[in-house]
Amino acid sequence: MNPLISAASVIAAGLAVGLASIGPEVGQGTAAGQAVEGIARQPEAEGKIREELRRGTIEQLEKARARLRKVEKEADQFRVNGYSEIEREKLNLINSTYKTLEQLENYKNETIQFEQQRTINQVRQRVFQQALQGALGTLNSYLNNELHLCTISANIGMLGSMKEIID
Numbered sequence: 001m002n003p004l005i006s007a008a009s010v011i012a013a014g015l016a017v018g019l020a021s022i023g024p025e026v027g028q029g030t031a032a033g034q035a036v037e038g039i040a041r042q043p044e045a046e047g048k049i050r051e052e053l054r055r056g057t058i059e060q061l062e063k064a065r066a067r068l069r070k071v072e073k074e075a076d077q078f079r080v081n082g083y084s085e086i087e088r089e090k091l092n093l094i095n096s097t098y099k100t101l102e103q104l105e106n107y108k109n110e111t112i113q114f115e116q117q118r119t120i121n122q123v124r125q126r127v128f129q130q131a132l133q134g135a136l137g138t139l140n141s142y143l144n145n146e147l148h149l150c151t152i153s154a155n156i157g158m159l160g161s162m163k164e165i166i167d
Contacts, residue, residue: 012075031056 035053039046 012078 031053035049038049
């Protein structure tokens, strides 16, 4: 039970009963004053006046009890409505939290997929660069070997020509 709702219900009920009982109490006081004056003027009618005063008091008491029951029912209804509203707000908050968590989970998964794809692309790029560097190295090596062979062949050819000239 929420203490705030309980306190508000009790205060509302107390105010309603207090305000509702002011009128009858003033009327009851006026009636009692009139009864005393009537008894003072006609002492022989004291029994009848007291009986009427007692009946009026009982009637007012029953009305006050009925008002109190009505106010108690209204306070209970306020309490129930307050609990219903709190439960509704709690469910809305829980649902909102679940939706937010779901969105965050989706963002997390999208970010993970993006980062994975980016990493895969970086690895592919590095592998391609290394393959190109290896191919370039091999190509340079073949070119250097061929250049050496050409140079050696040219030198052998020149030496052969020189030997023929000398012979």
